[in-house]
Amino acid sequence: MKxxxxxxxxxxxxxxxxxxxxxxxxxxxxxxxxLRSSFFLxxxxxxxxxxxxxxNYTRLWDSPQYMKNAWFTLWFSxxxxxxxxxxxxxxxxxxxxxxxxxxxxxxxxxxxxxxxxPVAGFIALILFNQRWGPLTEAFAQFGWLLRxxxxxxxxxxxxxxxxxxxQVPVNFIFFLSGxxxxxxxxxxxxxxxxxxGISRFWTVTFPLLAPTGxxxxxxxxxxxxxxxFGMIDTILRNNPGDQPVTLVYQVYLxxxxxxxxxxxxxxxxxxxxxxxxxxxxxxxxxxxxxxxx
Amino acid sequence: MAExxxxxxxxxxxxxxxxxxxxxxxxxxxxxxxxxxxxAVLIAGALFMLAPLLMLVQMSTIPDAQIMxxxxxxxxxxxxxxxxxxxxTESMSFSGETTGLNMxxxxxxxxxxxxxxxxxxSMMAAYAIVYFRLRFATLxxxxxxxxLLLPLEVRIVPxxxxxxxxxxxxxxxxxxxxxxxxxxxxxxxxxxxxxVPEELLEAxxxxxxxxxxxxxxxLVPLSRTMIAAMFIIMFVFGWNQYLWPVMVSTEEGKFxxxxxxxxxxxxxxxxxxxxxxxxxxxxxxxxxxxxLVVVFFQRWFVKGLTESDK
Amino acid sequence: xxxxxxxxxxxxxxxxxxxxxxxxxQIEDGEFLxxxxxxxxxxxxxxxxxxxxxxxxxxxxxxxxxxVNSVGPADRDIAMVFQNYALYPHMxxxxxxxxxxxxxxxxxxxxxxxxxxxxxxxxxxxHLDRKPAQLSGGQRQRVAMGRxxxxxxxxxxxxxPLSNLDAKLRNQMRIEIKALQRRLGVTSIYVTHxxxxxxxxxxxxxxxxGGVIEQIGTPAEIYHSPASTFVASFMxxxxxxxxxxxxxxxxxxxxxxxAVMDAPGGRSGPITLGIRPEDVRLGRGSATFDVxxxxxxxxxxxxxxxxxxxxxxxxxxxxxDATTGSHRIDLPFEALALFDRETGMRL
Ligand SMILES: Nc1ncnc2c1ncn2[C@@H]1O[C@H](COP(=O)(O)OP(=O)(O)OP(=O)(O)O)[C@@H](O)[C@H]1O
Ligand SMILES: [Mg+2]
Numbered sequence: 001m002k003x004x005x006x007x008x009x010x011x012x013x014x015x016x017x018x019x020x021x022x023x024x025x026x027x028x029x030x031x032x033x034x035l036r037s038s039f040f041l042x043x044x045x046x047x048x049x050x051x052x053x054x055x056n057y058t059r060l061w062d063s064p065q066y067m068k069n070a071w072f073t074l075w076f077s078x079x080x081x082x083x084x085x086x087x088x089x090x091x092x093x094x095x096x097x098x099x100x101x102x103x104x105x106x107x108x109x110x111x112x113x114x115x116x117x118p119v120a121g122f123i124a125l126i127l128f129n130q131r132w133g134p135l136t137e138a139f140a141q142f143g144w145l146l147r148x149x150x151x152x153x154x155x156x157x158x159x160x161x162x163x164x165x166x167q168v169p170v171n172f173i174f175f176l177s178g179x180x181x182x183x184x185x186x187x188x189x190x191x192x193x194x195x196x197g198i199s200r201f202w203t204v205t206f207p208l209l210a211p212t213g214x215x216x217x218x219x220x221x222x223x224x225x226x227x228x229f230g231m232i233d234t235i236l237r238n239n240p241g242d243q244p245v246t247l248v249y250q251v252y253l254x255x256x257x258x259x260x261x262x263x264x265x266x267x268x269x270x271x272x273x274x275x276x277x278x279x280x281x282x283x284x285x286x287x288x289x290x291x292x293x
Numbered sequence: 294m295a296e297x298x299x300x301x302x303x304x305x306x307x308x309x310x311x312x313x314x315x316x317x318x319x320x321x322x323x324x325x326x327x328x329x330x331x332x333a334v335l336i337a338g339a340l341f342m343l344a345p346l347l348m349l350v351q352m353s354t355i356p357d358a359q360i361m362x363x364x365x366x367x368x369x370x371x372x373x374x375x376x377x378x379x380x381x382t383e384s385m386s387f388s389g390e391t392t393g394l395n396m397x398x399x400x401x402x403x404x405x406x407x408x409x410x411x412x413x414x415s416m417m418a419a420y421a422i423v424y425f426r427l428r429f430a431t432l433x434x435x436x437x438x439x440x441l442l443l444p445l446e447v448r449i450v451p452x453x454x455x456x457x458x459x460x461x462x463x464x465x466x467x468x469x470x471x472x473x474x475x476x477x478x479x480x481x482x483x484x485x486x487x488x489v490p491e492e493l494l495e496a497x498x499x500x501x502x503x504x505x506x507x508x509x510x511x512l513v514p515l516s517r518t519m520i521a522a523m524f525i526i527m528f529v530f531g532w533n534q535y536l537w538p539v540m541v542s543t544e545e546g547k548f549x550x551x552x553x554x555x556x557x558x559x560x561x562x563x564x565x566x567x568x569x570x571x572x573x574x575x576x577x578x579x580x581x582x583x584x585l586v587v588v589f590f591q592r593w594f595v596k597g598l599t600e601s602d603k
Numbered sequence: 604x605x606x607x608x609x610x611x612x613x614x615x616x617x618x619x620x621x622x623x624x625x626x627x628x629q630i631e632d633g634e635f636l637x638x639x640x641x642x643x644x645x646x647x648x649x650x651x652x653x654x655x656x657x658x659x660x661x662x663x664x665x666x667x668x669x670x671v672n673s674v675g676p677a678d679r680d681i682a683m684v685f686q687n688y689a690l691y692p693h694m695x696x697x698x699x700x701x702x703x704x705x706x707x708x709x710x711x712x713x714x715x716x717x718x719x720x721x722x723x724x725x726x727x728x729x730h731l732d733r734k735p736a737q738l739s740g741g742q743r744q745r746v747a748m749g750r751x752x753x754x755x756x757x758x759x760x761x762x763x764p765l766s767n768l769d770a771k772l773r774n775q776m777r778i779e780i781k782a783l784q785r786r787l788g789v790t791s792i793y794v795t796h797x798x799x800x801x802x803x804x805x806x807x808x809x810x811x812x813g814g815v816i817e818q819i820g821t822p823a824e825i826y827h828s829p830a831s832t833f834v835a836s837f838m839x840x841x842x843x844x845x846x847x848x849x850x851x852x853x854x855x856x857x858x859x860x861x862a863v864m865d866a867p868g869g870r871s872g873p874i875t876l877g878i879r880p881e882d883v884r885l886g887r888g889s890a891t892f893d894v895x896x897x898x899x900x901x902x903x904x905x906x907x908x909x910x911x912x913x914x915x916x917x918x919x920x921x922x923x924d925a926t927t928g929s930h931r932i933d934l935p936f937e938a939l940a941l942f943d944r945e946t947g948m949r950l
Contacts, residue, residue: 090334495685
């Protein structure tokens with residue numbers, strides 16, 4: 001707040017009204033609904049509901065399908081985060097070093113940010129086409145016959161490749177800006193103190209990039225949890241069968257398609273807790289870092 | 294989070310201009326090879342990013358029957374324009390409403406409507422929070438910023454039910470407004486307003502400007518670049534929405550391009566010859582506007598992205 | 604033009620901090636009043652209360668007989684120049700200067716004429732169509748001045764307007780502002796922590812410390828008869844020497860026993876003795892000054908060392924006096940100031 005803020009009594013209320021009413025209607029109400037119905041079992045024909053306590057949650061715990069998807073989500077998030085961060089870091093470091101064509105590289109490496117996830121899925125379907133997909137053919141050279149959408153593992157592989165492709169640009173942009181904000185004097189001092197470029201990277205540049213990295217870590221986990229929905233839905237062509245799906249996809253399947261409101265609400269709440277934990281973790285990190293600087 | 298944005302904040306052009314011309318250049322041989330290696334890595338990266346798009350374009354220039362047999366190749370055919378015309382004007386379904394042009398228009402409405410709505414509403418709220426002495430300012434602040442914690446996806450089913458209860462299915466309001474119910478842009482504008490020097494408001498007060506005049510004459514012009522950056526990010530975000538439109542807009546007349554991808558892929562499965570040419574053009578159409586916006590307004594976009602922490 | 608009266612005005616910030624204790628004084632029509640004091644003493648708070656940018660917790664503020672406690676800043680007929688100038692960065696110089704007039708519904712042609720006139724007065728005519736970012740520090744400062752004078756306000760308020768300028772420009776602008784104020788004859792309140800600005804510009808100075816007025820007076824009064832050790836040490840560069848002494852056996856004596864003056868009225872007990880460095884007479888006298896360091900300043904020299912074991916500084920006009928080692932000095936009776944050791948108040 002500004003020290004000499006306006007005193008007008010009704011104008012701020014008027015200004016806040018649109019935002020507040022939208023979030024009450026489309027944020028707090030649904031969030032509350034999710035929380036509430038996670039403790040109820042709804043009649044599939046819409047006649048009443050019964051309080052079942054934690055049963056919806058224990059049902060999840062006991063469901064091998066749900067646990068399998070939870071494990072998949074974990075691995076999927078981990079691999080997507082790891083590879084997209086690693087590739088982006090490598091590219092950012094190189095793009096920061098070259099003098100010629102730096103702008104062109106930057107543009108070429110970041111435009112994919114704007115590609116919608118379902119299009120990424122569409123491209124993956126072509127690349128991994130059973131008959132003539134370029135990547136299918138490439139892996140066949142090494143004796144691996146990919147059967148995406150038929151084999152659990154192969155589908156997961158295609159999903160990871162598409163997600164990494166889509167996520168590298170964001171990480172690249174952040175890493176590059178992180179690199180560019182390292183003061184020139186620090187680089188010069190490091191250049192004098194340390195002859196080896198590789199050791200210079202790990203002892204000076206990398207620690208200075210760590211804050212950006214931590215921040216991106218959270219962004220990437222959130223991305224692989226939520227923003228991959230469209231890509232997955234496209235690859236599975238709306239028909240998951242026994243193929244891998246993430247937890248968000250499962251919420252959609254159970255709640256929207258399967259009409260299991262209680263179960264899908266319980267899943268939503270689990271996801272909410274997960275996101276809250278991530279956010280708290282992120283704030284803790286940020287606080288710690290303020291301490292350092 | 295404020296702290297974060299400062300660490301990540303970059304003045305790209307400046308930083309680049311100030312960069313020393315790598316002194317290591319004097320040792321000639323090792324660095325030459327190093328430079329070649331750097332370029333090799335970057336070119337490989339650029340290809341990794343670009344190749345899939347080029348493949349889409351290539352596939353849209355050759356006849357569908359040939360693709361069905363051989364898949365993508367390096368051959369450039371002559372089917373691009375006929376395919377483009379078909380994609381734009383022929384409907385994918387019986388209703389006759391899922392033409393490329395129609396879906397393009399719907400995507401534009403979603404992208405622009407979302408970006409505009411979000412910016413207007415967020416700026417108003419941020420202005421109220423930062424520039425007014427408000428008894429319940431803290432409460433409003435927390436009410437609004439708690440929404441940063443949970444993305445739409447985790448409350449998707451109840452959101453759908455509420456939209457349905459309100460009779461907003463298959464309406465632009467029902468499509469756009471629930472997407473606005475998060476505070477990303479508000480948070481961002483608040484950060485920006487806080488960084489505007491206090492004295493500007495005080496000088497304006499002495500100059501006789503009231504709250505409305507100050508907002509229009511001074512704050513909005515000052516926020517121009519910020520608004521532009523937000524607009525780009527929000528446009529891309531809105532245009533690329535998938536899950537929510539799939540649930541809320543079930544009438545084909547309301548389909549967006551991104552949503553249409555689903556129809557496209559299902560079309561590729563049918564018994565006939567899959568229409569790869571047309572599908573690929575629709576896919577290209579679905580990525581082109583956001584990509585162009587991001588590429589052409591790169592500086593604002595990067596600034597907005599890295600400063601807002603998303 | 605206006606007369607400003609503060610009657611037990613005080614300020615408590617919402618967090619409970621009392622930045623200005625109840626304060627009363629009056630500023631005469633056309634007067635140039637300088638508020639000076641160390642950082643955080645409440646100068647800006649006081650000024651901003653007069654401007655209407657900060658609520659007044661208690662007391663009354665009147666401008667020209669009208670109580671203005673609850674009048675908005677735009678309606679107090681004041682103009683203010685800020686330390687960082689607070690120019691509107693997206694407006695040209697012309698619009699910056701005209702903005703206040705336009706908001707008051709002044710007719711177009713009249714605004715144009717007034718802006719031209721102000722620009723001429725401030726040498727800004729060639730820069731009217733530039734944006735603030737394209738101006739030098741001194742020019743921006745002038746635009747801020749222009750914004751203040753076009754409105755013909757009854758009262759000018761300045762909050763450290765020169766502290767963002769380099770030393771040379773500061774001197775120049777100091778003279779310009781003072782001359783302008785003389786010419787326009789507008790009552791002005793000027794906040795600074797620079798004592799040279801305070802001494803040279805003020806008709807009267809208010810020395811503020813910890814939210815309390817230490818002294819009000821003309822520059823000469825403040826300099827020559829400081830009301831407290833705080834004022835004595837705050838004004839003047841180098842500041843007044845303050846040494847511990849005591850009333851003993853009918854005289855004021857330094858700790859080593861040297862008598863420096865007769866004690867008035869047979870008092871006794873510890874005191875603080877003050878003397879300006881330029882009032883110290885070198886070469887003869889009863890006290891011994893051990894000089895450890897000589898500072899050459901061109902026109903004169905400063906001798907730093909110890910008097911009776913306490914830090915002490917003296918002016919040396921003659922080069923021959925400027926040597927290290929022991930000097931005999933005299934502390935002339937008429938230049939001495941005596942302060943209560945406990946309260947710091949002048950005796
Ligand atoms: N909004 C506020 N809330 C609480 N305390 C404040 C506030 N603004 C200022 N203060 C405190 O009031 C005191 C006086 O502040 P003020 O800004 O008037 O000082 P100043 O004399 O102008 O100092 P400077 O020379 O540094 O500008 C300071 O101790 C400051 O910390
Ligand atoms: Mg101040």
